[in-house]
Amino acid sequence: MVTEDWDAKTSDVPEGVRRQWRADRALRPAMRSPGRPDPSRVVQRQFWRLIATGVTTAEASLTVGVSWPVGTRWYRHAGGMPPICLREPTGRYLTFEEREEIAILRAKGAGVREIARALERDPGTISRELRRNAATRGGRQEYRATVAQWKAQQSATRPKVAKLVTNDRLREYVQQRLDGTVRRADGTVVTGPDAAEWKGRKMKPHRADRHWATAWSPQQISNRLRIDFPDDESMRISHEALYQSLFIEGRGALKRELVACLRTGRALREPRARTRNKPQGHVTADVVLSARPAEAADRAVPGHWEGDLIIGTGRSAIGTLVERSSRSTLLVHLPRQAGWGEKPVVKNGPALAGYGAVAMNAALAASMTALPEQLRKTLTWDRGKELSRHAQFTLETGTKVFFADPHSPWQRPTNENTNGLLRQYFPKGTDLSRWNADDLEAVALAVNNRPRKVLDWKTPAEVFNEQLQLLEQGGVATTG
Template sequence: MATGDWSKKTSDAPVELRRQWRADRALRPPMRSPGRPAPSRAVQRQFWRLIATGITSAEAALAVGVSVPVGSRWYRHAGGMSPISLAEPTGRYLSFEEREEIAILHAQDKGVREIAREIGRDPGTVSRELRRNAATRGGKLEYRATVAQWKAQQSAKRPKAAKLLENTQLRQYVHDRLAGNVRRPDGTIVTGPTPAPWKGLNKPHRADRRWALAWSPEQIAQRLKIDFPDDESMRISHEAIYQSLFIEGRGALKRELVTCLRTGRALRRPRARSRNKPGGHVTADVVFSERPAEAADRAVPGHWEGDLIIGTGRSAIGTIVERSSRSTILVHLPRMEGWGEMPYMKNGPSLGGYGALAMNAALSASMATLPEQLRKTLTWDRGKELSGHAQFSVETGTKVFFADPHSPWQRPTNENTNGLLRQYFPKGTDLSRWSAEDLEAIAHALNNRPRKVLKWKTPAEVFEEQLRSLHQPGVASTD
């Protein structure tokens, strides 16, 4: 506003007061107009507290008095993570309620000292508040609580550059472990499927996903201590990586890299549990309670857990995981001759690739590559694909046991691994298109990811230690 126009609009005020107004305006840095000021931090804090209880963003928005679109926008832009501290303010700074009280008393022409006595604050605090955070769009100072709260929140911001923005080497390390290429053991890159462009939506359902190294943020953060033991600049918490991915404008990682996380979620959501279907072919001698005690103790290697991951068109991949090292083997289950050529026949031969005969053959071939001391037992779910377990045990020397119905926690290592594999083989996709070499590449990627439970070693490293211990002279067999 020009000086002449400002003087004309305020000509009814005394000269001394106008001089004070000019001084206040000159010392205050220019701030953009907020339009309608955003809800206070107290409202946002209550919104995120309600989100933490498990209710939807729409319900939380209505509960705190903002519109549903506003609540949805808060939740989406923050990636489901609270961008502010949920701790109550210490009382050092004026609250929105105190600013409302100041506005009411000031409108009643109360003096600064009287207002200070009413709200229990120092007169200097009230005086500075009336001058610093007053609205000025009308050409003179007008104190309104909503504008004052917005100005106070804007002035309190202390923007801090994210560590990933400042440290190029650290950013490249995180990016490579999160979004790096999957490679075969000989180093050849496996491109995998070509997914649709990311549109900012949540976890893609029944669609191809990008194949990547996909180390979890915690794996990346902990592995940095091993790879750079003497470089303190190469340190970052897993939560900082998550914030860089989920919260808009927080870090240097692109938002679409959330597709490289195991779940693929663009927002933090509770995860659902899967349930196994019971089978009717389990006899009393192969139930879970009959499994030897040493299988429960992960100190002894050679005890495995197994299951199938199912795709469309009755396609499947077998997964077996060693309980001690967490080493994974993927079993290729190609469709048998005649699949899709003859009409379906009830109780006819299973041509999908994971009938009892095909499963026994493929699983036996995979287990046969292991030393005899490392194939003691196999714990499977109750699926009928392993109904020929007696023949399998004869061929491989591996005793099969079946978990109880609806008890996935009895095969925890395999359940966890199947969750990891769903990043590469999503539900609702055709799994028969991947060759044995492709499955070997994915198993190689999983076996070379550091695990927290292994003190950030990789399953491949632990499995190699097990193999070396078997070849040491004088080591007694545990059979």
């Protein structure tokens, strides 16, 4: 039936021309109807370059001459990542401006060789362009620049099946590291809180629970593959390919819901906001950061720690300790004190929330004294008043305490970074008193078993165990 309709529409066209049309159509698969063709790639490249400078989607859309709904659709369908190469094509290919010139000259009745001379192109290039990329919906060839550009772009696409689609083993490995279950040391599964379902937007809800998972980053997964499968080249994938599988619709075999396992929880690639930290408290001159030993700044020597609190609703808190050399993390359980919630809070009254100076000293001392003496040399804290009894803490543990300068969280970079990782499990605005010591240990185990780029993709647990072994070997050598 289709052939009969085509013959009826083109009955007055010479057979030689019709034969050439059929030959041109046989060179590529059937195309969908363009409707209104998309803007040229020149416009799309300009749009993505503007996005890279940090302007909003609406501003970038208006600048390149498309409506903001179109620009928003481009941005969301691509997951905030440019779906095309932003480099300008070589002079080998016809540009949209040249196609517009061809359409104008053709409308004026210019021949192929005249157009070729005007554009300084080979006549064969112009002839193929007029035959292959002309609009033929009405049964006749009519050359229009927008349709020709759309056809050229469609013919130039080289869709490639994503690696995660064809490699089941690799896909299972990636999904397990992204959305694996959190377990205690004995292998018991910790389900974590009930989180909201993914609705296609950012999955880092404000003051609400998030899904607990192993949550390795794409970069950690990509580089860890080389360690786990050193001789299997099929088990290789770049972190950018993983991000594309998560962000771009129809790319790869990963479900977009897995963006909830990313630390940021965002479903689109966008600029990262800066967090604020407002440390408080008073310290004496002998415990300021400038008085800290020089070896504490050198991460080559283990035993120097950084610490802070992460705060939840209802004055709930969890203490975090991070070793600067191995990046090993300890989570300090700070349970409520007796009498909490039974009577109104009294200003300057007893601290019952769990992180008063006395309770804080006891909890920190219990965590630090479980370590070998050589691995608890110093502790750098922010200016919070919860560690105001630091002198007593030093007497009990032998760990010298130093305080960072006011409004200077970058002086505790390892701890600040780790607190950001832990917020995936303990979001702001949630009640942290729900979790017992075993739950905190399970989360610490999950974080300590993530590979880190700064550790050459070893895990903090592996590096910390190496430090312990070195201490034991040194102790044996000294005894002998």
